[in-house]
Amino acid sequence: MSLLENLNQDMKQAMRNKEKQKLSVIRMVKASLQNEAIKLGKDVLNEEEELTVLARELKQRKDSLQEFKEAGRDDLVDNLNAELDVLQVYMPEQLTSEELERIVLETIQSVNATSKKEMGKVMGALMPKVKGKADGTEVNKLVQKHLS
Incomplete structure (x- = not known):
């Protein structure tokens, strides 16, 4: 439906x-x-x-x-x-913190990002994967944490 x-x-x-x-x-x-x-x-x-x-x-x-x-x-x-x-009620089921962290790490590895300068590249690849399933602010914080 x-x-x-x-x-x-x-x-x-x-x-x-x-x-x-x-x-x-x-x-x-x-x-x-x-x-x-x-x-x-x-x-x-x-x-x-x-x-x-x-x-x-x-x-x-x-x-x-x-x-x-x-x-x-x-x-x-x-x-x-x-x-x-x-x-x-109408949103898809939200990702758990563990699932989100795993997706963030996989995306960082797949785009070969090593510094915060490549944050845009990581976010560009990551957001379509988690769209509607995770809060963008939370995703941003996780990416910053793993790129620092």
Whole structure:
């Protein structure tokens, strides 16, 4: 089942259960997917493009969450945590730290990187492998750690 079909099904269920928060998040994600399809001039996005949109939505909320925590806005923090929980359901299973570290080391070896100067080369080869399965900031820190 495609992501859009899954979202439609969950949206109907959220309407039946009167889950306003979940319904709102699903509608926002659907709108983002449709906007991306329009931007790319397509009728339907492929799985990778859908994953990119989902990852962007997740990242936006995580960034906002951090800002709200720093500002002491607990009401908004709770709201965003609920939105993140809804979005996580549609993301692929996240890599464990061990799996991520193994992929990082393999990629560093495959591109023969030895210094931080080659960080861009490593990240360019690595990110498509872990797209949607790991946080980019975490990946970046691991690559820096192993290249220093």
